[in-house]
Amino acid sequence: MAVIEIANLMKRYGELTAVADVSFSVEDGEIFGIVGPNGAGKTTTVECVEGMRAPDSGTVRVLGLDPRRERAAVRRYLGIQLQSSELPARLKVWEALDLYSSFYPEPADWKRVMAEVGLEDKRNTAFGKLSGGQKQRLSIALALVGNPRVAVFDELTTGLDPQSRRDTWALIRSIRDRGVTIILVSHFMDEAERLCDRLAVLRAGRLAALDTPAGIVANASVPGVDRPTLEDAVLALTNDPR
Amino acid sequence: MTAIAKLSATESKLFLREPIGVFFGVLFPAALILVLGSAIPGFTDPSKDLDGARPIDGYLPIMLALAIATVTMVTLVSALTGYREKGVLRRMATTPVSPSALLTAQFVVNAGALFAGSGLAYAAAAIAFHVQVPANVAGVLLAFLLGTGAMGAVALFVAAISPNTRVQAGIAAIVYYPMMFFAGVWTGPVMPHAVRRIADYTPLGAASQALQDAWVGDWPRPVHLAVMVATAALFGTAAAKLFRWE
Numbered sequence: 117m118a119v120i121e122i123a124n125l126m127k128r129y130g131e132l133t134a135v136a137d138v139s140f141s142v143e144d145g146e147i148f149g150i151v152g153p154n155g156a157g158k159t160t161t162v163e164c165v166e167g168m169r170a171p172d173s174g175t176v177r178v179l180g181l182d183p184r185r186e187r188a189a190v191r192r193y194l195g196i197q198l199q200s201s202e203l204p205a206r207l208k209v210w211e212a213l214d215l216y217s218s219f220y221p222e223p224a225d226w227k228r229v230m231a232e233v234g235l236e237d238k239r240n241t242a243f244g245k246l247s248g249g250q251k252q253r254l255s256i257a258l259a260l261v262g263n264p265r266v267a268v269f270d271e272l273t274t275g276l277d278p279q280s281r282r283d284t285w286a287l288i289r290s291i292r293d294r295g296v297t298i299i300l301v302s303h304f305m306d307e308a309e310r311l312c313d314r315l316a317v318l319r320a321g322r323l324a325a326l327d328t329p330a331g332i333v334a335n336a337s338v339p340g341v342d343r344p345t346l347e348d349a350v351l352a353l354t355n356d357p358r
Numbered sequence: 359m360t361a362i363a364k365l366s367a368t369e370s371k372l373f374l375r376e377p378i379g380v381f382f383g384v385l386f387p388a389a390l391i392l393v394l395g396s397a398i399p400g401f402t403d404p405s406k407d408l409d410g411a412r413p414i415d416g417y418l419p420i421m422l423a424l425a426i427a428t429v430t431m432v433t434l435v436s437a438l439t440g441y442r443e444k445g446v447l448r449r450m451a452t453t454p455v456s457p458s459a460l461l462t463a464q465f466v467v468n469a470g471a472l473f474a475g476s477g478l479a480y481a482a483a484a485i486a487f488h489v490q491v492p493a494n495v496a497g498v499l500l501a502f503l504l505g506t507g508a509m510g511a512v513a514l515f516v517a518a519i520s521p522n523t524r525v526q527a528g529i530a531a532i533v534y535y536p537m538m539f540f541a542g543v544w545t546g547p548v549m550p551h552a553v554r555r556i557a558d559y560t561p562l563g564a565a566s567q568a569l570q571d572a573w574v575g576d577w578p579r580p581v582h583l584a585v586m587v588a589t590a591a592l593f594g595t596a597a598a599k600l601f602r603w604e
C-alpha cells in the first residue's frame with residue numbers, strides 16, 4: 117500500500133523552477149531516501165508532502181489525504197523534523213515533549229520517546245543549553261511524540277559526530293520496525309546506503325533515478341571507476357549533461 | 359490537557375523565567391507610581407487647579423491604560439515576533455495545533471501579567487499615597503478588561519502580520535506612542551477638547567476615558583465600550599485569519 121503518492125509535482129518560486137516534474141510513491145513501512153545536490157528540489161518536495169507549500173501543479177497524497185486541503189488531518193499522522201528550527205531557549209526538554217504531545221489527539225507517551233532518543237538525563241535542561249547533537253535528538257523526539265504513521269526527516273545527522281550519527285541511524289531503524297514509514301532527505305550517501313530501502317535521486321527538479329541503493333550502484337555508468345560507490349553513482353547521475 | 363491550556367501553562371512558565379518581561383509586565387507600573395508619587399512635587403497633594411483633587415488620583419487610571427499599552431504592544435508583540443524570527447512558529451506549524459491556540463495562550467499569559475502588575479500598582483498607590491478605592495469598582499474592572507481585550511487584539515494583529523522584529527518594532531511604535539498620547543499619558547486627565555474627541559475613538563483613549571469615568575463613580579460611556587468591543591472583535595478576528603507561521 118502506498119502511504120505517499122506524488123504525481124507530476126511542479127513548484128516554482130517566481131522565475132525559479134524548484135521542482136519541474138517529480139512522481140514517486142512511498143510504500144508502507146519503507147525508509148525512503150531523497151538525495152541530490154543543493155537546489156535539486158529535495159526540500160521543496162518534502163515541504164509539499166508536509167503541506168508547508170502548495171504545489172503549482174500535480175498531486176500529493178498522504179494516506180489518501182491532500183496535505184493542503186486536509187492540512188489538520190494530515191498533520192495528525194505526520195511527524196516532521198525540520199532542517200532548521202528552534203524552541204524557546206528557556207524551555208526544558210520535558211516541557212517541550214509534554215507540550216508538543218498535547219497538540220496531537222493520540223500522542224505517544226512522551227516519557228518513552230524521551231528515553232528512546234536518550235535524553236532522560238537531560239529532561240530538566242533548557243533547550244538553549246543543549247549541545248547540537250542533543251538538540252537534534254530532541255527534534256527527532258518531537259517528530260515522534262505525536263505517534264505518527266509517517267515521519268519526515270530533513271538533514272537528519274548534519275552536524276553530528278560519527279558516534280551520534282550511528283546512534284541516530286539505529287534509532288531510525290527501530291522507529292521503522294514499529295511500523296512508521298520514514299522519508300529521509302540527506303546529503304550523506306553512507307547514510308542513504310545503510311538506512312534506505314529505496315532512493316529517489318533528484319536533479320534540477322526531476323527524478324534522475326528511483327531504485328534501491330544497490331540497484332542505483334549496479335546501473336550506474338561511472339567511467340574510469342572500477343567499483344563505484346553510491347556516491348560515485350549519484351554524482352554521475354546528477355552531473356550528467358542534460 | 360488541551361493544547362490551549364498546556365500552551366498557556368508553558369508560556370506562563372517561560373514568561374516567569376524572563377526577568378525583563380517580569381519587570382516590565384508586573385513590577386514596572388508599581389515602580390512608576392512610587393517614583394512619580396515621591397519625586398514630582400505636589401503629585402500627592404491637593405491641587406487648586408484640580409478643584410482640590412490630588413494629581414495622583416487623576417493619573418492612576420491613566421497609568422493603568424499605560425500598563426495595558428505597554429504589556430500588549432511591547433511584551434506580547436515582541437514575544438510572538440521573536441518566536442517567528444527564531445523559527446519557533448515554523449516548528450509549531452508542523453503540528454496540528456491551530457494558530458488561534460497559540461494567540462490565545464499568549465494573550466492569556468500577558469493579560470495575567472498585566473492584571474497582576476496593575477493590582478500591584480494600585481496596592482502600592484493605596485499603601486504609599488492613600489489612594490481611595492475606585493468609586494465604581496465594577497466599572498473599572500469592565501473598562502480594564504475591555505481595554506485589555508482591545509489592545510491585546512491590536513497587538514496580536516501586529517504580531518500576525520509582521521514578518522520580522524524590525525518591521526514589528528516599527529509598526530508597534532507607530533501604534534504605541536500615539537495611543538499613549540490619546541490615553542492622556544502626556545496631557546494628563548485634562549485634555550484639549552479636539553484631542554479628546556479623537557481619543558474617544560481610539561482603543562486606548564476609550565479605555566483611558568472609561569477607566570477615568572468609572573474611577574470617579576460614573577459608568578463608562580457607551581461610545582467607549584463600543585470602541586473597545588469593536589476593536590477587540592475586528593483585530594482579533596483579523597489576527598487569527600491573517601496569522602502566518604513563517
